[in-house]
Amino acid sequence: xxxxxxxxxxxxxxxILGPMTLRSPIVAASGTVGSVVDFAGAGDFSxxxxxxxxxxxxxxxxxxxxxxxxxxxxxxxxxxGIQNPGIEAWAEQISPRIDTVAVPVWGSTVGHDAAGxxxxxxxxxxxxxxxxxxxxxxxxxxxxxLFALDPTASxxxxxxxxxxxxxxxGAKLSPNVVxxxxxxxxxxxxxxxxxxxxxxxxxxxxxxxxxxxxxxAVVGGYSGAPMKAIAMRCVWEVAQALPQLPILGCxxxxxxxxxxxxxLAGASAVAVGTAHxxxxxxxxxxxxxLERYMTRNDINRVEELVGAAEPW
Ligand SMILES: Cc1cc2nc3c(=O)[nH]c(=O)nc-3n(C[C@H](O)[C@H](O)[C@H](O)COP(=O)(O)O)c2cc1C
Numbered sequence: 179x180x181x182x183x184x185x186x187x188x189x190x191x192x193x194i195l196g197p198m199t200l201r202s203p204i205v206a207a208s209g210t211v212g213s214v215v216d217f218a219g220a221g222d223f224s225x226x227x228x229x230x231x232x233x234x235x236x237x238x239x240x241x242x243x244x245x246x247x248x249x250x251x252x253x254x255x256x257x258x259g260i261q262n263p264g265i266e267a268w269a270e271q272i273s274p275r276i277d278t279v280a281v282p283v284w285g286s287t288v289g290h291d292a293a294g295x296x297x298x299x300x301x302x303x304x305x306x307x308x309x310x311x312x313x314x315x316x317x318x319x320x321x322x323x324l325f326a327l328d329p330t331a332s333x334x335x336x337x338x339x340x341x342x343x344x345x346x347x348g349a350k351l352s353p354n355v356v357x358x359x360x361x362x363x364x365x366x367x368x369x370x371x372x373x374x375x376x377x378x379x380x381x382x383x384x385x386x387x388x389x390x391x392x393x394x395a396v397v398g399g400y401s402g403a404p405m406k407a408i409a410m411r412c413v414w415e416v417a418q419a420l421p422q423l424p425i426l427g428c429x430x431x432x433x434x435x436x437x438x439x440x441x442l443a444g445a446s447a448v449a450v451g452t453a454h455x456x457x458x459x460x461x462x463x464x465x466x467x468l469e470r471y472m473t474r475n476d477i478n479r480v481e482e483l484v485g486a487a488e489p490w
Contacts, residue, residue, distance in 0.1 A: 187469040190479040196371035200227025207451030208286040223281035233288040238264040248392035250383040257398030265301035273305040282308035292338035315352035315377035317399040326352035329364035340369035350374035359419040372424035375412040402452040406430030417444020434467025441483040
């Protein structure tokens with residue numbers, strides 16, 4: 179696993195996210211590249227700074243009933259419900275192969291309570307992940323519980339995960355809140371090294387022929403291009419209010435320009451999700467576009483762009 183990306187244009191793509199230096203500002207988002215290890219043949223991880231495996235719970239979760247994926251305008255609705263084999267089976271399958279992929283693999287923990295999140299985090303660390311995302315914001319749990327709506331519940335989970343692992347941890351938040359700064363401040367206080375802004379926004383859709391909801395669960399998570407502006411307001415507000423808290427921007431990224439926008443708003447790195455379904459190797463194109471932007475604008479280091487939006 180090389181530490182630097184060979185950039186044809188000689189720009190420096192490295193960026194600092196809390197305690198980590200990423201060799202590239204793009205990260206493959208959880209749930210869109212399988213376990214990372216399984217996706218290695220289809221994707222091209224050499225241009226990413228990290229890739230996040232799908233969220234895992236302590237016990238196996240079966241996921242929600244189908245249909246659980248649908249298109250809606252330029253975006254995608256999903257209600258997968260974090261189908262996963264549970265941390266024990268996950269670790270058995272993934273751990274022996276985790277060093278074979280050309281990118282640092284991050285795990286993602288999810289659960290029904292703080293103890294469940296913490297148990298998974300310890301299991302992910304033993305399995306050899308480089309960092310852990312705490313998924314406080316999945317909109318598809320059967321009990322409809324979303325920790326990321328409540329600053330106290332979010333802090334309790336992050337606190338428990340912080341006590342169970344020495345790895346860097348990021349808290350993944352929801353855009354479905356009025357005051358994103360309040361939630362971000364509470365997870366920062368509880369020990370999160372960075373925040374991921376954001377998970378999917380709640381959405382729904384109906385088939386005009388059958389008149390049925392597009393998703394069996396009716397309401398699911400909406401992702402893809404239309405999410406960019408929604409997640410961007412979260413990045414901007416948190417970056418303004420909590421300048422010491424590193425941000426991984428996430429939502430609707432499809433191009434190098436999208437990455438630049440998130441960096442200007444205050445993100446230190448940017449995750450790419452739904453775009454992988456249409457174009458599994460999109461990371462390479464995004465990095466080429468980013469390099470071209472930097473070369474044309476005389477920017478040598480990606481870090482020069484972080485929080486560099488100009489005021490009116
Ligand atoms: C099919 C699908 C499955 C997802 N599964 C997870 C997951 O397991 N854990 C998680 O934290 N986020 C999950 N997400 C959310 C993405 O990681 C990302 O936060 C969101 O889709 C917004 O980014 P995007 O517009 O680039 O897709 C999933 C998204 C999709 C579309």
